[in-house]
Amino acid sequence: MLTEQDLPWLAEPLATWRDGQRGHALILHGGMGSGLFELSLRLAQAWLCEQPPGPCDHCPSCHLAQAHTHPDLKVVLPEAWAQKLQWGGEDGDGEVADSEGKSKKKASRDIRVEAVRQAIDWAHSSSGRGRGKVLVFFPADAMNTVSANALLKTLEEPGQGMRIILAVEDPEHLLPTLRSRCQRLRLVPPSAPQALDWLERQGVKDGAALLQAAGGEPLAAQELAQEGVTGAQWASLPQQLLQADARWLSTWPVPRALRALQQLCHDLMASATGATPRYFPADSLPPVTDWRALADWSRELARVQRHADHPWQGPLLIEALLTQGRLAIHPPAGRRGYT
Ligand SMILES: [Zn+2]
Known part of the structure; x- marks a missing residue:
């Protein structure tokens, strides 16, 4: 213990x-x-x-x-x-x-x-x-x-x-x-310098990126590292959404992948309203072009999350969710600019 x-x-x-x-x-x-x-x-x-x-x-x-x-x-x-x-x-x-x-x-x-x-x-x-x-x-x-x-x-x-x-x-x-x-x-989480120092002593690479991915919680950042997630992979997630590319995300357990998509959705919303993103580097986030599609996506993610223990078809589910999320930042022709 x-x-x-x-x-x-x-x-x-x-x-x-x-x-x-x-x-x-x-x-x-x-x-x-x-x-x-x-x-x-x-x-x-x-x-x-x-x-x-x-x-x-x-x-x-x-x-x-x-x-x-x-x-x-x-x-x-x-x-x-x-x-x-x-x-x-x-x-x-x-x-x-x-x-x-x-x-x-x-x-x-x-x-x-x-x-x-x-x-x-x-x-x-x-x-x-x-x-x-x-x-x-x-x-x-x-x-x-x-x-x-x-x-x-x-x-x-x-x-x-x-x-x-x-x-x-x-x-x-x-x-x-x-x-x-x-x-x-x-329980207040440790300060970022204290958490980063701790992660470094645990031998975690990309500590800063993974700490951000974990919302500032060091044990969660360490767990991401142990699961093989790198800072570069995490930072590329917005780009993967833009391309609806599920290859990397679908290798994760469904609840973990869902959580990552919810974090991305949260940050897209934050960035669209001028707030500071919490989990991703601000410059990695594409602009939101369809706010209503983003809100729909957020609701769908929450709905699926409530049933995350279901025996979902993991890769298919994640691909469908990515495709839906992509619509918010890359709407089909004719809907661009629609808010
Ligand atoms: Zn004792």
């Missing part, structure tokens, strides 16, 4: 929140690619540490937390995230492969209702090691309405010494009834 030694920008919020929180229910929000999960776990470990101020990483409690076997720490996450984060336990039984390696079951991106009910039962049982208990939901917006409602009473009347962390990118994705019962703390 990554710690604040690995991700130095987590040290300050960890120390502040460890000592300063009197509330028992917290919403931690910020970028997954800035270490939201890691910070949630370190905060939980710090509260349970037997040699405060923790986490000391040496006491029996810290060892149990690091081995994912602490009786007073429960982490509830969807199967898909459990796999990605290599988090074991009863909720991490996601995709099952048979002896030939074929996938039988797609890992769920939702937190199961049963998992939430089990967590609530656990929350109201007694503490094992006497330093209280911590329950973490990640990402908390993976709970459906039924699950979120089941949790309300526990948030209002937690057991003795109980703390609950709802970790989420955007708190607005949570039910208002959950939000109103929690104190909010925001």
